[in-house]
Amino acid sequence: MRKPTLQDVAQAAGVSYATADRVLNARGNVSARAEARVRDAIDRLGYRRDVHAANLSRRRVYRFLFLLPSGDHSFFRSLREAVLAEKAGRAPDRVAVSLREVRAFDSGALAEALSSLDPDQCDCVAFVGLDSPAVLEQAARLDKAGVRVLTVVSDAPAPGRAAYVGIDNTGAGRTAGRLMALGHTGRAGLILPLIGTRAAKDHVDRLEGVTQVLADSARIALLPVVEALDSPDRMRDAVGQALADAPGLTGIYSMGAGNRGLFQAIEALDPDTRPLVIVHELVPHSRAALEAGLIDAVIDQKPAEEIAAALDIMRALADGLPVPPGPGITPTIYVKDNLPAQPAPGTEGDPRK
Amino acid sequence: MRKPTLQDVAQAAGVSYATADRVLNARGNVSARAEARVRDAIDRLGYRRDVHAANLSRRRVYRFLFLLPSGDHSFFRSLREAVLAEKAGRAPDRVAVSLREVRAFDSGALAEALSSLDPDQCDCVAFVGLDSPAVLEQAARLDKAGVRVLTVVSDAPAPGRAAYVGIDNTGAGRTAGRLMALGHTGRAGLILPLIGTRAAKDHVDRLEGVTQVLADSARIALLPVVEALDSPDRMRDAVGQALADAPGLTGIYSMGAGNRGLFQAIEALDPDTRPLVIVHELVPHSRAALEAGLIDAVIDQKPAEEIAAALDIMRALADGLPVPPGPGITPTIYVKDNLPAQPAPGTEGDPRK
């Protein structure tokens, strides 16, 4: 009743251990007949290779690399922190995670970083997708060289890309729209959509989503989109301007970053009549604004979960297993009352013994 | 630069492998001096025991048991399904998960099940907490006998209970209240609170939460609480009654189960003027109601994540590690647009090769 070993398989197949091993590890020099018998025995016995024993024997270490945007955007920072946190936690499982930073939104730099990657030093790379020919080409090259490639946060339609881990941004935009509509039950509204840049696919997708949902409701109108380039200063000015121009403003939906400026503008308003505000990404500033009642909801893509899910998939890819399905990452809605416990700073890592 | 082995530690400490092993595994018969030298070497080298090699050698299998409520409540069913799904996925990691069903809310049955547990057959049990002396006593007994004990979904203040995995239900109730308030921006409201039973702590906690938040807003009033005992029929009747009695009803918050009856009652109303509806737990019925636009939001405690988190903790407990912090489970808000992809039925498990 014990789990069958390869020895058992060999015996059941009527071949030697060596032959069973040759089949299992595709070493060649096996007759079709013997291979069939072994495969059959594997099925019959329900044999599963003991990955841990195997990894022990071959001294295997999984080498995974994250190429993530540098810069001090809080969201990218939390992505990078999530990687470092996982790094410590996965070490006992023979997973060596490393992190390299590349200039944000710079497809040239990303392609360069990918091209300098030695396929013998890395089993799997993950990066934030950028739709550029050079990037796609490098992804294909790595795939051919035996390095599994996956995208996170934002997809890139590279042919060799084995998986994407991230949220559906159109859905996230629709979610924001749904909340806006909820906040306008029984009354008319005028909403200001703030975007970082039209060049960012995720921002555009969110815009499309919110537009879809709000188009349904005749009473809610959208002002023209303002591009604030993820800059707090521009953001503050743009919001000030909009509030002055449109006194009847009832909602603000910010699809990009740089929300610090937005919060400053709102702080100046009467809390009882301020517009309904929804922003993206739970970072220290947005969390504080939510707790202070300056804003109403934050839509988050849970970077820590994203990284964890990516690592699980990288692991499966490296072992040659099918990518586990999993429900994908769904955007989460935070209000003041369902915030996760504040992680104590510096508590990550260092699990003794 | 390789990871140090116990052999390296022994050498660095100037003792034999056998002595280092005696220290590491607390086998006794070691002088204080030798022990100190070994401990020091462990620290200096940053030695970590290779758990996988150790488990291989000692043929260890983690035996974890979930005692979960039986019955066909969708929520309990999804809990049980989550356990079965994890069971397959964790087998390669030497984790043997088993599931036993006990009558829901029956503390006698739970205590009985706990008492019949053989400490030699199980490393860790998880159950849905019930605050009864018999249950607490059994938890303490098991803890003494070396079986780690944790509660899920609902806590029990047992002294031996090593961890609780579940959401903060007061927070969940507040979250619902916040959404209700959002849906009543700029207008007055009258809300019907539906509860399963006052005997269930989680229901009462949610009620307290929603009351807290709505007390702040002078324009929103709460009707007297209706106990529907998680029964669809009672639920339907209660809602029908309330709609007749209070034509100005603008919101319904259902804190318990049996929402099928609620959905039936709402289906009969004019979709444009129906009250705002919030329920708990994303199960097939509530999901369908959300997709159909019958209700506005579902607050979910993510049973699959809860089980996964519980298993991670059980594993850590069994290895004698400190319980990893982790942000706990926060209740998630689902609207029509951020629903997880429907898991294809029967796709779980059976990962070949």
Add this chain to the structure above:
DNA sequence: CAGAAAATGATTGACGTCTATCAGATTCGC
């Protein structure tokens, strides 16, 4: 049918740890 090529079996030493045994060394009580 001989010779070459291909397939198979048998075996061995890792990997890092556990568990056990046994002989030898050190310390202790008295």
Add this chain to the structure above:
DNA sequence: GCGAATCTGATAGACGTCAATCATTTTCTG
């Protein structure tokens, strides 16, 4: 300082797999 108790070192065989070698058998080729 003698026997007993305690401590220490050395070693060996597992666990399930990998990777390699070598001898042998079978099959193919012409």
